[in-house]
Amino acid sequence: MKLFRQGSLGWFLEHELRISWRFLASMGGGKGRSIIITFAVIGLTALGLAATIGLALRSKGVHAPPLGDLPAIVVIIVDGVLLFTASLMMAQTVGVATMVFNDRGDLDLLLASPTPPWKILATRMLVIAFNSMLFFQILSLPLILTATAITEYWGLLAIPLVVSLLALVAAALGVAIAMGLFRILGPRRTRIVAQLIGVATGLSIVVMTRLIRGSGGKGLRPLGPWLHDSGLEPAARWMARAATGSPVELISLAAGAIGIFALVTVLLGRRFAANASIAAGEAQPARANTRRAPSTFKTRGLRKIMVIKELKLLWRDPSLISQVLLQILYLPFVMFITLSGRGGSQFFTHVTYAICAGAMAYVAGQLAAGFGWLTISAEEAPELLTCAPVTSDQVARAKVTAVVLPVACLLSVLSIGLAFLSPWAGLMAFVGSCVCAAVIAYIELWMQRPGKRSSFRMRRRGSGSPWVAILEAVICMLFGSVTGMAAAGTAWAILPALLLVAVVAIVASLNKDKWLTGDA
Amino acid sequence: MTEAALEIRSLRKAFDAKVAVDDLDLDVRAGELYALLGPNGAGKTTTLRMVTGLLKPDKGAIRVFGVDALKDPIAAKRMIAWLPDEPMLYDKLTPLEYLEFIAGLWGVDPKLAAERAEHLLKLLGLWDNRDQRCEGFSRGMKQKASLAGALVHDPKLLILDEPLTGLDAAIARQVKNLLMQKVSEGATVILTTHILEVAERMAQRIGVIQNGRLLAEGTLDELRAAHGDGKDTLEDLFLEMTGQADEAELA
Numbered sequence: 202m203k204l205f206r207q208g209s210l211g212w213f214l215e216h217e218l219r220i221s222w223r224f225l226a227s228m229g230g231g232k233g234r235s236i237i238i239t240f241a242v243i244g245l246t247a248l249g250l251a252a253t254i255g256l257a258l259r260s261k262g263v264h265a266p267p268l269g270d271l272p273a274i275v276v277i278i279v280d281g282v283l284l285f286t287a288s289l290m291m292a293q294t295v296g297v298a299t300m301v302f303n304d305r306g307d308l309d310l311l312l313a314s315p316t317p318p319w320k321i322l323a324t325r326m327l328v329i330a331f332n333s334m335l336f337f338q339i340l341s342l343p344l345i346l347t348a349t350a351i352t353e354y355w356g357l358l359a360i361p362l363v364v365s366l367l368a369l370v371a372a373a374l375g376v377a378i379a380m381g382l383f384r385i386l387g388p389r390r391t392r393i394v395a396q397l398i399g400v401a402t403g404l405s406i407v408v409m410t411r412l413i414r415g416s417g418g419k420g421l422r423p424l425g426p427w428l429h430d431s432g433l434e435p436a437a438r439w440m441a442r443a444a445t446g447s448p449v450e451l452i453s454l455a456a457g458a459i460g461i462f463a464l465v466t467v468l469l470g471r472r473f474a475a476n477a478s479i480a481a482g483e484a485q486p487a488r489a490n491t492r493r494a495p496s497t498f499k500t501r502g503l504r505k506i507m508v509i510k511e512l513k514l515l516w517r518d519p520s521l522i523s524q525v526l527l528q529i530l531y532l533p534f535v536m537f538i539t540l541s542g543r544g545g546s547q548f549f550t551h552v553t554y555a556i557c558a559g560a561m562a563y564v565a566g567q568l569a570a571g572f573g574w575l576t577i578s579a580e581e582a583p584e585l586l587t588c589a590p591v592t593s594d595q596v597a598r599a600k601v602t603a604v605v606l607p608v609a610c611l612l613s614v615l616s617i618g619l620a621f622l623s624p625w626a627g628l629m630a631f632v633g634s635c636v637c638a639a640v641i642a643y644i645e646l647w648m649q650r651p652g653k654r655s656s657f658r659m660r661r662r663g664s665g666s667p668w669v670a671i672l673e674a675v676i677c678m679l680f681g682s683v684t685g686m687a688a689a690g691t692a693w694a695i696l697p698a699l700l701l702v703a704v705v706a707i708v709a710s711l712n713k714d715k716w717l718t719g720d721a
Numbered sequence: 722m723t724e725a726a727l728e729i730r731s732l733r734k735a736f737d738a739k740v741a742v743d744d745l746d747l748d749v750r751a752g753e754l755y756a757l758l759g760p761n762g763a764g765k766t767t768t769l770r771m772v773t774g775l776l777k778p779d780k781g782a783i784r785v786f787g788v789d790a791l792k793d794p795i796a797a798k799r800m801i802a803w804l805p806d807e808p809m810l811y812d813k814l815t816p817l818e819y820l821e822f823i824a825g826l827w828g829v830d831p832k833l834a835a836e837r838a839e840h841l842l843k844l845l846g847l848w849d850n851r852d853q854r855c856e857g858f859s860r861g862m863k864q865k866a867s868l869a870g871a872l873v874h875d876p877k878l879l880i881l882d883e884p885l886t887g888l889d890a891a892i893a894r895q896v897k898n899l900l901m902q903k904v905s906e907g908a909t910v911i912l913t914t915h916i917l918e919v920a921e922r923m924a925q926r927i928g929v930i931q932n933g934r935l936l937a938e939g940t941l942d943e944l945r946a947a948h949g950d951g952k953d954t955l956e957d958l959f960l961e962m963t964g965q966a967d968e969a970e971l972a
Contacts, residue, residue: 499821499831506822506826513813514814582809585809585823588774588775588803589798589827590827
């Protein structure tokens with residue numbers, strides 16, 4: 202018997218979940234199912250462990266005071282955490298909301314069916330909400346269980362529910378913002394601007410934490426009187442009560458969140474279908490180049506033509522550029538905040554420079570992973586290159602150059618900035634960034650998985666690629682450590698360097714023969 | 722004696738337990754248009770992909786104009802152009818930029834390549850679209866741009882896999898005319914097609930392949946003499962040779 206009536210919202214959700222499950226199960230070359238089960242077992246064990254620790258602490262006499270009428274500091278902490286979570290979810294949903302009408306998938310099939318558009322929109326928004334809250338739920342659940350066991354205050358179990366409701370609101374608002382941008386800016390610019398808004402929302406959190414840090418070392422306490430004076434205290438208390446399980450506040454929050462979600466669904470359902478069809482028309486525009494073609498071709502070597510080709514393809518896809526550059530957009534702000542916070546002893550100043558250098562090498566690697574995937578795995582005409590009278594080594598070197606060059610150019614600006622403060626740290630940052638980018642480009646080459654440029658956002662979700670992402674993250678972190686320690690001038694840099702060489706050597710020996718063997 | 726453009730000897734390729742090409746011998750003469758026919762899954766594309774260097778054979782030999790394509794693939798690739806059924810294009814490049822890229826890959830003199838590019842784009846009716854990105858092109862336009870790319874380095878051996886799939890009558894005519902022109906200029910063309918009338922009208926010689934083995938080879942008259950009653954169409958002969966005649970009748 203079917204759980205949901207055919208064509209109902211639940212039926213659509215069931216369909217989405219089935220597709221998602223099969224997609225996840227096909228990850229890692231079909232090992233996805235066992236990977237998910239392993240993670241589920243680990244997760245359940247962690248939850249059990251958290252509850253046990255909480256109960257053990259409780260039995261040892263560790264008590265928390267009853268919450269009663271929440272003290273101001275508790276209200277500030279609870280609301281602060283919720284605001285932080287909601288902002289990050291909002292940053293994520295605004296960024297991905299444009300996918301609602303751009304990600305074709307089965308959208309054309311659904312829109313061609315007699316299904317009301319609001320149902321399709323609602324299903325997609327629920328999926329966005331689910332994805333945006335998943336990370337926070339997984340992260341917070343063990344902590345909440347521990348805290349509940351210690352305090353014996355069951356109301357804390359309302360926090361996951363509140364996070365879910367906030368995710369619903371974030372998804373609805375994200376889609377509403379994306380629709381508004383779509384109307385004002387059109388489909389192409391919307392994708393970029395929505396991503397930038399997402400980044401700005403995320404950055405506002407970083408700036409906010411910096412402001413709190415900079416409040417003269419008094420921490421959160423000055424916020425209490427401020428809340429009182431500004432008249433926001435009732436709202437803040439209402440939210441904190443809902444999160445701590447007070448039924449009236451919780452029910453009113455649920456009603457509000459579901460109301461906002463329903464309102465956006467009903468009001469924008471029809472607009473969604475129109476936007477989706479506009480986006481479909483924009484997907485394949487007959488765009489002319491602004492410059493006329495030259496009358497003659499230029500003489501260039503293979504490496505040069507390959508680099509020019511890759512840069513042209515990237516430059517002409519602003520959506521891809523913005524997605525790749527999102528990773529670096531945070532860096533100048535974080536560097537600025539970190540460097541502005543330096544001071545005190547010379548030792549701490551040097552540590553700050555070293556952290557910046559390490560962070561740059563890490564980001565360079567992550568950038569190279571993005572460029573590398575686009576250049577290597579998402580090569581649009583791999584057969585053309587294989588058929589061409591050039592060796593696979595020549596193609597590989599040209600591809601790696603095409604990956605490293607833009608990363609080096611971008612990072613050189615930041616390196617020069619750092620070099621003004623510390624020439625040695627600036628030099629180390631630049632060298633570390635370039636070498637890290639080159640190594641990551643080779644990892645992408647050795648462990649490539651064919652994909653389409655249009656699926657850049659989803660590139661790590663299929664055919665074993667999650668492991669490539671983890672490996673790349675580990676290598677980037679090791680490069681960050683080596684670069685940071687080298688910038689600090691410590692000989693201990695040799696330890697992570699040796700580990701790094703070992704990891705890369707193992708990966709190279711296992712994979713390098715796979716590159717263009719002919720049966721790829 | 723006519724020079725051999727392509728010699729295939731004892732070629733074999735298996736994917737796990739499935740043998741796609743089984744001890745295949747094939748000869749294509751220089752300057753002819755050779756049609757390689759066969760039912761779906763017969764091994765046509767696998768054979769051609771091995772010739773172009775896209776797949777590694779399990780065993781066998783491939784010689785392109787006397788060059789061992791397995792020992793010296795670069796020299797062989799210099800003479801070959803490969804046109805699969807799905808165009809090998811870059812959506813964000815214009816046709817002219819695409820041709821410049823291919824000319825660079827094959828190391829064609831830029832001046833000569835520019836002249837050829839202009840000639841080919843005009844011939845295929847794409848000159849007015851030379852500054853437009855390929856992403857907005859129809860399937861036919863993409864196929865034509867891809868064909869121009871295959872021809873810009875003036876290959877001696879042109880290998881096409883289902884080149885007419887999805888093209889309208891006018892574009893299909895343009896492509897056929899261009900292929901005939903290349904043959905008349907001395908190039909060798911090998912094509913696979915399911916449109917048997919195309920093979921019947923254009924090909925000097927026809928090879929029929931099934932289960933990775935060559936069933937028959939020759940001119941249409943030779944095939945008629947060997948397998949039919951002398952008046953059969955290529956379709957009749959093909960269905961008879963591949964054992965699909967009864968199946969076709971039932972349908």
